[in-house]
Amino acid sequence: MAVYQHTVGQRRYRFADLRTLLARATPLRSGDCLAGVAAQSAEERVAAQMALAELPLRAFLDEAVVPYESDEITRLIIDTHDAAAFGRISHLCVGDLRNWLLGDEADAASLAALAPGLTPEMVAAVSKLMRNQDLILVARKCRVVTRFRNTLGLAGRMSTRLQPNHPTDDAAGIAASVLDGLLYGSGDAVIGINPATDNVPQVMRLLEMLDAVIRRYEIPTQSCVLTHVTNTLQAMERGAPVDLVFQSIGGTEATNRSFGVDLSLLAEARSAALSLRRGADFAGEIGDDVMYFETGQGSALSANAHHGCDQQTVEARAYAVARHFKPLLVNTVVGFIGPEYLYDGKQIIRAGLEDHFCAKLLGLPMGCDVCYTNHAEADQNDMDVLLTLLGVAGCNFVMGIPGSDDVMLNYQTTSFHDALYAREVLGLRPAPEFEAWLARMRIIGNDQPLRLADGLPPAFLPALECAR
Template sequence: MATYAHVIDGTRHVFDDLRTLLACATPERSGDRLAGVGAGSAVQRAAAQMALADVPLGAFLQEALVPYEADEVTRLIVDSHDAAAFAPIAHLTVGSFREWLLSDDVDSDVLARVAPGITPEMAAAVAKIMRAQDLVLAARKARVVTRFRNTIGLAGRMATRLQPNHPTDDLAGIAASVLDGLLYGSGDAVIGINPALDNVAHVVRLLEMLDAVITRYEVPTQACVLTHVTSTLRAIERGAPVDLVFQSIGGTQGTNASFGVSLSLLAEARDAALSLHRGATFAEGPGQNVMYFETGQGSALSAGAHHGCDQQTLEARAYGVARHFAPLLVNSVVGFIGPEYLYDGKQITRAGLEDHFCGKLLGLPMGVDICYTNHAEADQDDMDVLLTVLGAAGCTFIMGVPGADDVMLNYQSTSFHDALYARRVLGLRPAPEFEAWLERMAIFAPGSGARLLEHAGGLPPAFARALHLEPRSRNDV
């Protein structure tokens, strides 16, 4: 096992192994302090970053951070590595890899070709030596397109997950939030409910309600109840209308075990969802992306399964798990775990940019829940900044939560209005099939991208007819 070193002002800083080097090179965050890993000073961090820049990319294929024989995630990463895709960058160090990513010769097509050859550890390593603008520029180049009932990830597009959570799972309350979100152009990534109650009969009721809304209004989107994968499997057995299978995942076998999942269980769930054939057919073929994963820096430490690694590297390894299952959506819930792992707005912003960059670099349809908990040193201004920068970076999707305040999960996210802001300021549009539906329903002005049409009484006539209501104020829907 190699050691790594760099001299600053006459002091030689030595790092015993690649795991230690990566941890010490990571920008400051509270979770690494809690874990007892990471640099002890800014000088040591700079030395680690300089040493890391000189590490050949091939070293990450030779030295496992988490033992191969003890961890199925490591085995997945190693055994699925595409040597042919790696060949064009095999001669690079971490530092020259950064320069290559930022060069004008590297575009979305080039990144797509090399993505299967990039391991999560390589992605994490190069992120550690990049500035915020580097993370934005490189991620913006990566285009990852997925399909189920619509097309996610095209250039110039930013989708939203409509998140209509309710503290008691009241169906009428959830339906009202769904309609409210649709009327503001939210929901093209997915209409996804975090259930307050996690039993199969209840999950089936929620799925049937969402399916009824999508069917009634002919909305070109997909639904998901974010229950445990085993509950989704049982719902499928009962004939429930399951579009996407959700699961939280992590970057080590132990983390996934704490979530009650394994790679074989995820494969079983994906096969079950594919067997339903609920996706639309496109010119490129049927929509085959049926998985929705959520991740977050700090989950491995929270599970006691971090193996002495830093949280950003393990987050990237979670994307290695996600990539294997060809998901429709992957979402870093970046500030949700709390200030124990990401202390303030600065750390949340940095982590959000890292997560988005690493996910896109590995070939994932990466979204970010731009969020914080109420006991973090962060506020909505921090989230506005992160939203704007992620929009510039080509983020695949964000959240749409009524009022940006999730009253069931008790955290702060982004609202329907925030998505409109980002689309207007950055010239971004919804998924094309969803945009056409918004125009057909007279919600968005034709060709406007994100301009709401005004109606007498506030409610588009098509909705008023479907609801058997007279038009009324949009805010009353």
């Protein structure tokens, strides 16, 4: 195993292994300090970044940060690595890769072709050498398009997950939030509920409710109840109208075991969802991307499953899991775990840009839950900054929640109004099929595609009365 080193001034810094080098090179965040893996000084961090910049990319194929023998995620990363795709950059070091990514040669087509040849550790490494503007510039060049009942990820588009959570799963409360979100043009990525009561019968009731709304108004979107994958499997076995299979995932086998999942279970769920062929409900077959994954820096540390790695590198490894199952949606819930892992607005903003960059570079349809908990040193102004930066960076989707305040999960995120703001100032639009539906329902005016038309669409009057 190699020992990595770099001299700054009169002091030589040594890093025992690749895992340590990556950790010490990471921009400061509270989770790495909590884990005891962070650089002890800014000078040590710079030394690690300079040593990392000189590291050949081939080194990441020779040394695993989590042992191959004991971790199925490492085996997935190594065993599915595309050597032919990697060949184009195999002669580069990490610093050279940064320079190439920022150059004109790295366009959308070449980045898409390269994605299977990149490992999560490679993209995590290069992200540690980048300023925020670098992360934005490269991510913006990546284009990842997915399909179910509509088409997500196209250039000039930003989608939203309509998140109508309710603290008691009250049907009228959920219906009111769904209607509110649709009237603000939200919901083209998914209408997705985090259930307050997480059992199979309740999951089925929520799925049936969302399915009835989507079918009644022929909305070109998809629904999801964000329950454990085993509950979704049981719901499918009982005939529930499941569009997308959701699961939180992590970057090590032990992290996923703490979530109660492994790769074989995820494969079983994907196969079951594909067999339902629900992407063809309205206008013929659109697509068969049926998985929805959420991730977040700090989940491996909170499960004591990080193997001494920094939280951002482990987060990037979770994207290898997601990539393997060809998802419709992936998002990092970037500030949700709390200030123990991302202390303040500055750390949350940096982490959100890192996560989006790494996932897009690996070929994932990445979105972001731009959020924070109430005990973090952050506020909605920080979220405005991150939302705007992600919009510039080409983020596939963000969250839409009434008033930015999730009253069930008790955290702060982005509202329906925030999504309208981002679309308007950046000239972005919803998914094309959803945009056409909004126009048909007179929710938007054809001459002003980002503004609400006057009045309530007549078709929604019964739904509004029901919600009351």
